[in-house]
Every structure is written in structure tokens, then in C-alpha cells.
Amino acid sequence: MRQILLLIFVFFASQWLFKKLKRAQAAAGNPHPGPGNGAGAARASRGPAASSAPQLPDPLVRCAECGLHTPSSESVVAAGHRFCSVDHAHRHAARPTGRDAR
Ligand SMILES: [Zn+2]
Secondary structure, eight states: OHHHHHHHHHHHHHHHHHHHHHHHHHHHHOSSOSOHHHHHHHHHHTOHHHHTSOSOSSOEEEOTTTOOEEETTTOEEETTEEESSHHHHHHHHHSOOHHHHO
């Protein structure tokens, strides 16, 4: 009977120790103590626009000359078309627009 009591005591003691250890780990690993609920609410209040902001700052655009997909920051815009390079922009401009004029 005493052994059972001892076991129960050990069980509670270990649980308390585990909880304390876990709390210490959380405090050490997380710079923002407390439940993540508050942080999540604060993040949500910033609006879905922030979270849905494009991960890619450079959307790919298609070159009107060769069809290559280029980051928009590197693309060349000429005559309302986007090109992968200045060379292709010139080539497209120099080419007689027979396709369009027909
Ligand atoms: Zn091109």
C-alpha cells in the first residue's frame, strides 16, 4: 500500500517537474511568451491583404517575341508589349507588323 502511495507521489512529482521544464523551454525558445492566440489575433487584425500579399515580388511576364517568361523587373516594356530583353523589343519593333495588319 505504501508503494502505491509512493508511486502516486512520484507520478505527481514527475508531472510537476515536466510541466515546469516545458514552461522553461517555452520561455527560452519563444521570445513572445503566452498563448499564441493573442499573436494570431493581432496578425489577423492586420488584414488578409498582408497575408495574401504576393510572395513573388516579380511576377513572370511573357516575352512577346520569343514567349520566354521573365521576371517583370527584368522585362523590357515597349509599345505595350513585354520582352525578355531589349534585343527582342527592338526585333519586335523592327519587324513589319504583317501579322497584325494582314
Ligand atoms: Zn524574348
